[in-house]
Amino acid sequence: MDATAAIAITPASQPGRVRATQEAPWIRRALIGTALLFLTLFLFIPLVSVFYEGLKKGVDVYFASLVEADAVSAIKLTLITAAIAVPLNLVFGVAAAWAIAKFEFRGKNLLITLIDVPFSVSPVIAGLIYVLIFGLQGWLGPWLYEHDIKIIFAVPGIVLATVFITFPFIARELIPLMQAQGTEEEEAAVVLGANGWQTFFRVTLPNIKWGLLYGAILCNARAMGEFGAVSVVSGHIRGSTNTMPLHVEILYNEYNFAAAFAVASLLAVLALVTLALKSVVEGRTAASREQGHDHRSA
């Protein structure tokens, strides 16, 4: 007993003891310095340069590039796309997590792997597969043409490609969270006479709300910023099928750098807001996950 107590006290309290499991100060400083240099070269300077280049020609040029008609229509299309893609994937994420986390069935691991597939597919291929189906030479192309329905080089194609790219975000966040929380609370609600929807909205949803929000934030950031997949199906029609990232590309290729970086800076602000929200919500998710563990062990 005495021996274990003595060992437990030693680590933090005696400086001489601690040194054996730490690095010398100069090594520590060198490591921190190298890490920061790497992050500065590859992260911080690129981030700062977006704003610098956008504002280089003055605030007037900056705001003029944001309120110009094509920019406004690109911003609108980006918002519409995210407003459709995020709720769709949210409903899917909840349904998939409910089936996977609350029930035991065969083929579950295969299903989880299949949900992850869009993460490992190149964005260009994500766009291509919809062209193969809905494009003029695609399976449904002739039929769609006869009925005058446009999917490729139109808004529906952009939405579809975005849904594909952001498909796993919310499901991936919810599945481990709901698995950790177990099924006891829902079972209690059902035994007490609640129906399925009541159980979900009053018991499950309050438990997963932070995880759901976290997934939705990540999903939204990717939906608004997707470039490759959308680029394949969009057709780049100014003022009509251009999203913000595509608008950035067009301006850049026209050597209109100030305007390109101005629109890009809006997307960079979106990224920073996403990161800020993410770190706020991350704390809450960790808390609710711990709660889940407590319920399980109790």
Add this chain to the structure above:
Amino acid sequence: MAATFRQHSVLPGFNLALGFTLLYLSLIVLLPLSAAFIRTAELSWPEFWAIVTTPRVVASYRLTFGASLAAALVNALFGLLVAWVLVRYRFPGKRIIDALVDLPFALPTAVAGIALTSLYAANGWIGRLFEPFGIKIAFTPLGVFVALTFIGLPFVVRTVQPVLEDMESELEEAAATLGASRWQTFGRVIFPTIFPALLTGFALAFARAVGEYGSVIFIAGNMPMVSEITPLLIITKLEQYDYAGATALAVVMLVISFVLLLLINLLQWWSRRRAA
């Protein structure tokens, strides 16, 4: 009938939830992906082989996989360093830096692409420093490597960080007590523990880099045989209405992605078993 397929539960909604999940998964992901394979099956094997092995295509594989491998290796090394520094040391601004590590996940790739291009071009802030030595970064294969390093940066940090945080200090103390130097402790105690996570992060960064398009096309210069990545070649073929060619290349990329996905799943499974 359902009883053999799943275990009994008092909770409702299984059929609805699983039914919707499978329908949505099939419509959005599985059916469209199968289109690529079915369209390619229209080609005969020699035709397919001829398309995916032309010199220009092979050069694009070499660049895509070479640059992705180099970027993932650099990210493994520096990602480990960043994770170590963030977990073990205290310094000003640490929380903000920790949050900013995820920037490449959140920043649209087109924005990253134009920012890196303007920085690493011969007259850019960073490119200017290399210009006197005759090193050109933007519009060369080196630029592709820079973009892919940016894109893959968070993966290793975020896979290694939690493992380092969970590591019991007793092990290191025991090693030190037994007379191990700091380097020996790192090499024999710490590194073996974090190795599966490091490998997983490396594989994730590599897989992401192989498919990357948005950030690369701005900085690459896109010269055939020199700085043209495979995803760009797919788009080029598509724009020339060469659907068969584009789809054949896509199938090659898809098969490689699926092998990588399988490998990553195995690595994560191994990593969890080691941690348990």
